[in-house]
Amino acid sequence: MSRTLKLAWRNLGRNRRRTGITGMALIVGVALSVAGYGLIDGMNAELLRALTRNELGHVQVHNPAYPDSHALGKTLNNPAALIETVSKLEDVVGVAPRVYGFALLSAKGKSIGVQLVGVEPMREQKVTTLDRQRVAGDYLDTEPTPWPRGRALSEEEQNQDAALTAAAEAEALQEIEGLDGEEAPQSAADTQRLAEILSPPPRHAPRVYMGAALAKTLSVGVGDKVHATGQTADGQAEETFFEIAGLFRTGTAGLDRGRLYLHIVDMQRFVHLYDRIHELSIVASSPHRAPQIAAELRAVLSPQDYLVRTWSEIRPDVKQMLDLNDVSMTIMIVIIFFVAALGVVNTMLMAVLERTRELGMLKALGMPARNIVGLIVAETFFLVALFSILGTSVGLLADWYMVVHGIDLSSVTSGFSVGGVTMNPVFHGEITTRGVVYPSAILAVTCFVASFYPAVRAARLRPAVGMRQT
Amino acid sequence: MKTIAISFALLAVLVRPAVAESDVSSLVERADMAYRGATSAGVFDMTVKTSSFERSYKVVLWGDEGGDKDRALVKILGPALWRGFGTLKVGDSLKLYNPRTNHVTVVSSSMLGDSWMGSHFSNDDLVKESKLAKHYEAELAKKWTADSDLGAASTFYTVLLTPKPSAPVAWARIEYTLVEHGDQIIPTRADYFRKQAQPKPSRTMTFSEVTDLGGKRLPSVMKVTVASKPGEYTRIVYKKLKLGVKIPKGKFTEQALKK
Structure with a gap:
């Protein structure tokens, strides 16, 4: 098996330009996905922080x-x-x-x-x-x-209050009738005293x-x-x-x-x-x-x-928005990788077609079909692994910039509101495990599956037909 | 409070010799025409009952619907916690006076929809002009004969009021029920609808306990209920009402408000 791996690794170096071009596509794809996750996770974390640390908290208890x-x-x-x-x-x-x-x-x-x-x-x-x-x-x-x-008024104070009300009413009635009522100078001070007891x-x-x-x-x-x-x-x-x-x-x-x-x-x-x-x-x-x-x-x-609710139960709209952000990011990544996987299939298919004679020879010499499949899959694996690592590194560089400096939108807006939650106009990225692992993992799975078509094609080659190709 | 003003106006007008053939659409207009220039003063008890508290005030109200602007001054006569509180409206401006802190709050237009003194009346009710004929079209919905507080075999009318296009009013529909007997007309009930097609009224006002007030036979009790708050009400019981009263000079000024 180690010979197969060695052969696979060397095969990658045979057409460096092709490997390099495919590799560039993978680097760009992975780097974009890593950076995209960094941005989305940063935005989501910022939104959540703005929501919970401005006012809401994470859990609330009410009557x-x-x-x-x-x-x-x-x-x-x-x-x-x-x-x-x-x-x-x-x-x-x-x-x-x-x-x-x-x-x-x-x-x-x-x-x-x-x-x-x-x-x-x-x-x-x-x-x-x-x-x-x-x-x-x-x-x-x-x-x-x-x-x-x-405190409540005592009975005596209540009587005094009633008398003051009656006096005020009498005065008002006299005024309505156009008569000059007798002013009660005490009443304002007494009212103030009673009100201050209450x-x-x-x-x-x-x-x-x-x-x-x-x-x-x-x-x-x-x-x-x-x-x-x-x-x-x-x-x-x-x-x-x-x-x-x-x-x-x-x-x-x-x-x-x-x-x-x-x-x-x-x-x-x-x-x-x-x-x-x-x-x-x-x-x-x-x-x-x-x-x-x-x-x-x-x-x-x-x-x-006691009514106990989490922030997502209190603000399901924000929770939905966070979920929506995740889903749209994932859809974007699937599209990126679908394109990347097509590139990988194309590269491997070319590599197989180009080497028909060689593969025919290997088969004629007695290499089992599964080893040929293994060879092609291993080639794909090395291709994807090498450039995933490079792509992730580039993506992390972009992440690092977004974490440290942020993306400043303040020239466009002085702060905007998402679902009633005001966001800082400077976006900061956030590096999460999933943001780093998901793109490479998804790419690896996609390409692994994609590599089977050229691999099986190579394995099915009949040695006599293959060797007769020029 | 608008409703208080309306009712004062209605009382002032409806008790005047009613034309025998009561043309309903002109009734509202005559009401408006008649209460322009009218002044009034009254003392009433106001009881506010809500789900969490019940309280009563004794209140004096001075109103002047004549002149360039409608004016009203309301002072609380008791109990102690509110005695001396004042509300002054001159046209669209509304001021509240608090004697405890000796502070005058100028109520901004955005606050006009808020409750007045914790009651089921809004500040806006106090401020808004209530010239019904100007803002509403009237049509007779129902007419029947029955016994009333005014006497046997009185004529009841239900008048449907709908706002004229672009009228600055809060209600989409008002149903007034009036009763006529001899030369007197009094309201018995008013249902206010926020939306035209609404089956149940948002606010209902009932008039009862016809007594001698201001030299006329008038309902002395008004009760307001709000559909959204079942069990709650604000009730006003008139102790004294004088129409065409001579308003003391300077009654609608900040000095009088703070007195």
Whole structure:
């Protein structure tokens, strides 16, 4: 057999130009595929990173009724124990509790409805890149704002309130009738006192972290105060001023234009959801660990109270897009290799036809047919192996460039959105095992199969006919 | 709140001596013509019931539909947490005043569709002009005779309102049911449809409890329900209504809003 291999290797060198041209085609094919995988895997990883590390995390836990209704009251039971359970799981890197709500923000004669998100500043850092997206000022303070809770009015206070309402009504009725009512100078101060029992103001304006585009809309900057009005979970209203601690820019328009982060305890106070949370976002060491972690959580959490979803379940559209990218890349590779395989078949067929006399002679000398098949297949193997290695090397060079420098599209676009996820305009490649192995492996299989036609043709040669050829 | 304004207007108009042969298409137009220049003031209790809370306010409303722009001032009289809250609309501009923080929020046009004071009325309801004849075509859908709060053998009308082409309105169809007795006409029900072919109304307003208000016989209770939120409602009960009231000077200014 070793003689067959030696013969095969030498045969490759007999027509170097032909071998070289076929080899070039293989190098280009393999290099393109390796680089293509590098680009697609890089894009997919970037998309996934943008999706999960801007906001989503890899796994989320909600009250089952929350995702559809976004009702303030649909919170998670026993968040402290839940966080502890999750933190103990293997491969969990970060766990961030969140509280959501809405407020009407107003400053300098402008107003806009925004989403408020209460986060634990330290925990959030391990889940999202929120703190690193800061473009001005500071990230959130680690300590919440001193902000006492309200209490219900006592019976005496309720009576006083009823009397104040009655007095205000009487005054309004008198005014409607065109009579001069008696002003009650006390009432404003009394009302203020009662209102502060029900809902004491914070000691100082809670510091918040705001989207840069939102700040621009309201014409405010770091250190400015904005007025916020919001509905609470128990049907009251809260109004307060927020002080802008810092501004962030994620690149995702919806977040930059319509979001404001504050300390989770301040947020719980603002919407009257003390010690309760809407969402738990979990980040694992890799997005691919998400299904495993979700399964482990589902095993210990009651499905009536906890809805556990992976990023791909929350955003099936993004998952589909990633899969689609993979499929289109694979189709491209199949096309490339179909063409490459035709080239290889052609080369080997030529090599066989050219050597009819020689092969006839080998057969006449008693070389078994299977050895002749082996010879041709081995020739193909050497051809493919040699140039696959070269092609992969060229592809890896291209990959290396894309990993280190990236492909900068910022001259064309300042960032674009894929399925609502904003991508960095500089694409970085990513070298994955499959990206390096698949092209060579697919090529080897394709060519191995393709080489059988010329090989069998050679083996079927009748020695007498073959030798008579010139 | 538009609906409050509409109902004020309707009340103001419909109780005027109705023409015996009630030509329905001109009824709406007469209503519009009549409430231009009309002023009104009233005190009412507003109860908001949602799936998560129920609360009540006592409210005073001043309205002036005359002049170049529609004007309205709403002040909350109680309870304590909301006493002194004010809403001022002048034409398309809407301002909210919060006495706790002494802050005036200028509501941008993008926020006009949001809930007003947690109720089932939107800010837009307060702001939008409600000149029905200008924006809607009216046709008589049904007419029948039955006993009503106004008296025995009253005439009921169901009027179908469809927006004129390019009318800047939120509803594709409104079904008004009115009742006429003697020289009085009052609304009993209004169904609002977002789409023309919609089988069930998006929002329904009912009028009941006919009493003496502003010297007329008028329904004192209005209840609004929204189809998308079953079980929830906002109910308004009039305590006082005066039509053609003399509006104190400077009532529709920011000073009055903050007073």
